[in-house]
Amino acid sequence: MNPLHRHAVHAAFVCSALFVGFQSTGALAQSTAAKEPLTVVYWSANDCRWCTWWEGTLIGSGGEAKFLKSPEGQSVRYTVVKKPRLSEPHAERDFSAEQRWLWPRVRDQVDGRIRGYPSFSLFQGDKLVVYAIGENEFASKLLPAIKEKLASK
Structure with missing residues (x-):
């Protein structure tokens, strides 16, 4: 050659x-x-009456328990970030050791600001997929996004 x-x-x-x-x-x-874990972050406050409805402390409520028992709830990591009062901004002390990765995102509004309570963020790895406020958006935005992500795995 x-x-x-x-x-x-x-x-x-x-x-x-x-x-x-x-x-x-x-x-x-x-x-x-597609293989990165899905995490649902529940944003709450101790004095949020709608949050207590989601958490199931009032008769006829309890969306949280229903979600956690569902196939979608059992397929994601679920974590609760609860601040002392609605009137206060989130502070570093509101985040547990395993939630520390969220604090700079909230402080610097990387994903936009938290616009209301109760609200929910769905992350795939460290990427925000969808943000939802209240049970209606939880059902109309967050659950379909979880189902879509689970179907693509």
């Missing part, structure tokens, strides 16, 4: 390998994103 032909064959091989590598990297990134 002459040297010029050998270099052309080598160049073609390298280009093919790079193309396959880039394709598999993209597929790997999509596959990895």
